[in-house]
Amino acid sequence: MTKQNDQMTLIVLGVLGVMVLSRDRAPGPAPAPTPSGPLAFQGGLRSVSLSSGMAATLDKAAGSNLMVNFRYVFNATQNGVSISRLWPVRFQVLLGHSTLFGWKLSSELGFNGPGRLLKDYDLPSSASSVLSNIFMFTTPDDDNQVWDIHVKMFYAQPDAFGNPTTDYQQLGDELNLDGAIRSVKVVYSFDGSLSNIVVGQAQRQDSFLSLLQSTEYIPAFRTKFNPGFGQASRGSRGPFRQGTELLTLLGRHSR
Helix, strand or coil, X not given: CHHHHHHHHHHHHHHXXXXXXXXXCCCCCCCCCCCCCCEEEEEEEEEEECCCCCCXXXXXXXXXXXXXXXXEEEEEEECCEEECCEEEEEEEEEEEEEECCEEEECCCXXXXXXXXXXXXXXXXXXXCCCEEEEEEEECXXXXXXXXXXXXXXXXXXXXXXCCEEEEEEECXXXXXXXXXXXXXXXXXXXXXXXXXXXXXXXXXXXXXXXXXXXXCCHHHHHCCXXXXXXXXXXXCCCCCCCCCCHHHHHHHHHC
């Protein structure tokens, strides 16, 4: 009888212990709902610059590289919940200025290099990341002309099943840097100086020139046979003839 009472007591105590533990244990957090519903996109361009802290028109030499740096945010949501999703995004950067016929691209005005840069990317969406990108132009060869930079951001519109389509929608506002740069002519400078001076006598191997430079015949040309090289064209029988042919002189020298 005693053993049975002890067993019953242990069973009752065990049941009571399980009840107490179950009552004191806090319920676990409910699982987060899976995002559903149509996709929505948020973000856009945050800043555009040519160099850090640029506050005035930047002079750029014609033909030099012109780098445009911009920062942006791209976030995808479902039912207001941010999700991480790889999605097609497009950027458009324009280089041009106002004319009598409206705002024109540099390429529309006849300058080398594209006036419009358009690039597509597959970007991961994020609620907090601020990303950067750089596009590069060629500075137009138009001396003292001021140019503008216009930047837009787009995303691919989703279909009813949450997949991207080929239709793009602008995301956020267009950012413009009007009067961003002024194209200037390239100025060349030259450095250098004389480093040494050498005085010497050049040796000529031509036999005819050697004859003309000999001490025996130069006085003959200047005095007896020709009163001066300035009068070499006078005389009826050639520039070296006023009484004796040059061939005669050469023959006389060879004897």
